[in-house]
Amino acid sequence: MGTTSFPSLGLSDWLVGQVNAVGIKDPTPVQVNCIPPILEGRDCIGCSKTGSGKTAAFALPILHRLSEDPYGVFALVLTPTRELAYQIAEQFRVFGSHIGLKDVVVVGGIDMMKQGLSLAKKPHIVIATPGRLADHLANTDTVSLKRIKFLVLDEADRLLDPSFEEALEVIFDHLPKKRQTLLFSATLTDTIGRLREVATNEPFCWEAPREEATVEELDQKYVLMPAKVKDCYLIYLMEHLHNEEKKTLILFTPTCRSCQVYSILLRNLDYPCVALHSILSQSQRLASLNKFKSGHVRILVATDVASRGLDIPTVDVVVNVNIPASSKDYIHRVGRTARAGRGGLALSLVTQYDIDRLKSIEENIKTTLTEYDSKESEVLKLLNSVNVAKREVEIRLGDTDFGERRKINKRKRKLLEGYVKARKTKKKT
Numbered sequence: 001m002g003t004t005s006f007p008s009l010g011l012s013d014w015l016v017g018q019v020n021a022v023g024i025k026d027p028t029p030v031q032v033n034c035i036p037p038i039l040e041g042r043d044c045i046g047c048s049k050t051g052s053g054k055t056a057a058f059a060l061p062i063l064h065r066l067s068e069d070p071y072g073v074f075a076l077v078l079t080p081t082r083e084l085a086y087q088i089a090e091q092f093r094v095f096g097s098h099i100g101l102k103d104v105v106v107v108g109g110i111d112m113m114k115q116g117l118s119l120a121k122k123p124h125i126v127i128a129t130p131g132r133l134a135d136h137l138a139n140t141d142t143v144s145l146k147r148i149k150f151l152v153l154d155e156a157d158r159l160l161d162p163s164f165e166e167a168l169e170v171i172f173d174h175l176p177k178k179r180q181t182l183l184f185s186a187t188l189t190d191t192i193g194r195l196r197e198v199a200t201n202e203p204f205c206w207e208a209p210r211e212e213a214t215v216e217e218l219d220q221k222y223v224l225m226p227a228k229v230k231d232c233y234l235i236y237l238m239e240h241l242h243n244e245e246k247k248t249l250i251l252f253t254p255t256c257r258s259c260q261v262y263s264i265l266l267r268n269l270d271y272p273c274v275a276l277h278s279i280l281s282q283s284q285r286l287a288s289l290n291k292f293k294s295g296h297v298r299i300l301v302a303t304d305v306a307s308r309g310l311d312i313p314t315v316d317v318v319v320n321v322n323i324p325a326s327s328k329d330y331i332h333r334v335g336r337t338a339r340a341g342r343g344g345l346a347l348s349l350v351t352q353y354d355i356d357r358l359k360s361i362e363e364n365i366k367t368t369l370t371e372y373d374s375k376e377s378e379v380l381k382l383l384n385s386v387n388v389a390k391r392e393v394e395i396r397l398g399d400t401d402f403g404e405r406r407k408i409n410k411r412k413r414k415l416l417e418g419y420v421k422a423r424k425t426k427k428k429t
């Protein structure tokens with residue numbers, strides 16, 4: 001990928017050996033540009049798309065420094081989704097096995113007591129989603145982060161969303177002022193100012209060339225349809241893409257509920273699929289992802305929880321069942337296909353209500369989507385069977401306590417808010 005070698009970046013021989021042992025020969029641009037300043041001790045803001053080797057760009061210099069002075073907790077990595085946390089941990093384990101690296105993944109959906117016990121053992125690296133870590137810090141004394149050398153915010157722009165604000169405030173309260181802060185994301189544009197507030201230690205800023213935002217190998221199309229027959233179109237597309245063309249697909253849906261509805265609908269109509277959304281338990285989420293990654297099923301129905309960072313190299317088609325509100329989300333979603341130089345198709349289902357949104361996305365990505373060829377007469381033949389099947393799913397789901405977990409999470413957030421307010425009052429007095 002590049003002309004620079006790993007040893008010339010300043011990494012220890014053992015780390016170069018580990019990297020080579022897993023078949024990685026040359027550093028990628030984000031690694032060439034970010035590893036040396038991180039080793040110099042500078043804060044870093046790195047902007048590069050997923051799959052570009054971002055994780056190794058922060059994991060390698062952290063492991064280099066850790067091996068010089070090993071103790072726990074040495075580094076904290078925050079990331080917005082549980083799946084990303086596991087993915088990051090895997091890379092740390094691969095590169096760090098030589099030095100007996102101990103890591104703990106702290107995410108929701110896992111027994112808190114067990115997690116607390118693992119944290120109490122002072123792992124070298126903690127990889128966490130903000131909500132659960134804040135929960136531990138606010139309510140238990142199991143771990144101290146006061147001596148960490150590195151704080152990493154992966155998918156930093158997403159972490160700076162208001163939804164993470166309370167949890168981040170609790171976490172930042174428990175961190176030392178003197179530390180190295182590394183921020184990585186695929187899209188940074190409008191949050192760069194806020195990132196500079198977080199990374200204060202002479203931040204080094206590197207952004208991958210702009211044209212990487214949506215790749216050339218990606219074919220971007222739309223299907224225009226009246227909203228009331230959207231489900232029919234979706235099933236028609238599945239018949240072609242999944243059954244006839246044997247493609248591997250991710251379907252993005254707007255909410256956890258719609259994700260669940262579509263996954264049941266597809267299964268009932270004999271399209272084997274798995275679902276990934278935040279109301280599922282963590283073991284269900286991991287099981288879904290594993291079935292999809294291993295090729296056991298070729299359809300993943302997901303919310304935006306799957307739109308960022310996930311390293312799934314073989315997705316042929318991304319279907320936007322809804323048009324995302326921002327072009328940033330669109331870029332993340334379609335970035336799940338056409339990875340590593342392969343071709344890919346992004347197909348957006350557009351109704352009369354989505355036209356303005358689509359236009360604004362087209363302006364932002366500087367690409368005009370072309371129309372996907374579909375036969376309305378064929379689609380309408382499915383109308384009755386799809387409508388009946390959809391109604392059955394809605395009735396079935398109407399009787400379940402879907403959304404209960406969300407209520408629990410809301411209650412937890414309220415508790416954290418209380419913690420933040422109490423801390424603020426304490427600081428003032």
Ligand code: AMP
Nearest residue numbers: 024026027028050051052053054055056
């Ligand atoms: P990312 O999600 O950006 O961290 O990229 C992850 C994928 O890229 C993983 O499968 C890594 O093993 C792989 N990777 C990381 N660094 C390199 C490199 N220098 N050359 C080739 N692949 C790499």
